[in-house]
Amino acid sequence: MAMTDLLKAEEIKKALDAFAAETFNPKKFFEMVGMKAMSAENVKKVFQVLDVDGSGFIEEEELKFVLKGFSKDGRDLTDAETKAFLEAADKDGDGKIGIDEFEGLVHE
Template sequence: MAMNSILNTDDIKKALDAFQAVDSFDPKRFFEMVGLKAKSAEDVKKAFHILDADSSDCITSTLQTDNLDLSDKETKAFLQAADKDGDGKIGAEEFAALVCE
């Protein structure tokens, strides 16, 4: 499954470009801008599994998939915002909580 089956590719690009222009990344705002925040819990779960590229049931240090290629700085901001238990990984529940905040 591809991310563009859940989110609009142009919306993803525009959001990433907006954050790169200000050299800052806000994961909560990003999810709002691309429309993931307004999606169903099932779509949020699908997005998590797409980002979980190695099927380890967690997202770690790389966030690169079709049409979504976060820089190291953006990935670090995402991990810091979502990793509530401090284990260096984002589980499905942490991801869903961040998206819905």
């Protein structure tokens, strides 16, 4: 499944452009691409696209490339942005983001 099967390409582009510099805010990004208004089931489908290795988790290494999961034109997150994203979503402190943690962050 492609990200554009779940989200509008123009909204993805607009959100990526808004965070072109070192200012990535996952909650604001998810709202801009339309994920906040999605059902929990559809947010979980987005998670599955972002979970590149299919482990059921988005680990720190995958998180760095999360914007590329939305569009090949997306940039890599900086180390600081990656850590902040992980801290915002990783509620159980295991160093990775599970599907329920991801959905919780989107709808927080």
